[in-house]
Amino acid sequence: MVLNRSGSMAGNENLEYRDKEGNQVDFDSPEIEVDCSSDVFPEDCPRPVEVTIGGCEDAVEFDAGDLNMESLGRILQVDVTVKNVCPHRRAALGVIVTELDDKDKEYKRGVKTVVIRAHNHPTCRDVTVRCLKFVLPEELDVSGRTDALCSRRRFRVRFIVHYIDHDFVCCEKRN
DSSP states (O other), X not given: OOOOSOEEEETTTTOOOOOTTOOOOOOOOOEEEEOOOOOOOOSOOOOOOOOOOXXXXXXXXXXXXXXXXXXXXXXXXXXXEEEEEOTTOOEEEEEEEEEEOTTOOEEEEEEEEEEEOOOOOSSOEEEEEEEEEEEEEGGGOOSSOOSTTTSOXXXXXXXXXXXXXXXXXXXXXXX
C-alpha cells in the first residue's frame, strides 16, 4: 500500500490471512496516525514569560531569567584560485569539506560543485572563485566539547577541477 496523505487510517484495512486448513482470523482494526509532511521545525517556539503592567504605571523593570543560544553554527567561506585556465573553456570545480576529530578521523560536512565560466582572455589565466559558503552546525562538532562556539574545530577542504569543454574527438572505427 502506498500512502500519499497524512492523517488517521485503519491499520489492518488490507490484511488477509490464509492457510491450508481454511482457518479464519479476525484482526482488531487499530488506527494509525501517518505524517507525510516534509516540514522541518528545528527550533521549538519560545516559551512565553508573562509580564503585567499595572494601571497608571509608566515603567516596569522585569528580569526574564536565563536564555540559551539556539541553532548555533559556523559558516566557512572558501576562496580558491584555479591556475592557468585556458580561454573559451568552462571548468567544473568540486569542493569537499570534512571535519577532523582529535584522532584525525574525517567526518563529511559538505560538497559543492560549480561551473567556472569561460573567459575570453587571449592566453591562459588564473581564475579566482570566491565566496563558496559551507554551513557547519554546532551540533555536528566532533571536538567532544559542549561549550557552544567555544571549541576549536578543524576541517579539511579538498578541490577537484577539470575542463568541461574540450577539443577531443574520438577516432572513427577504420576498416
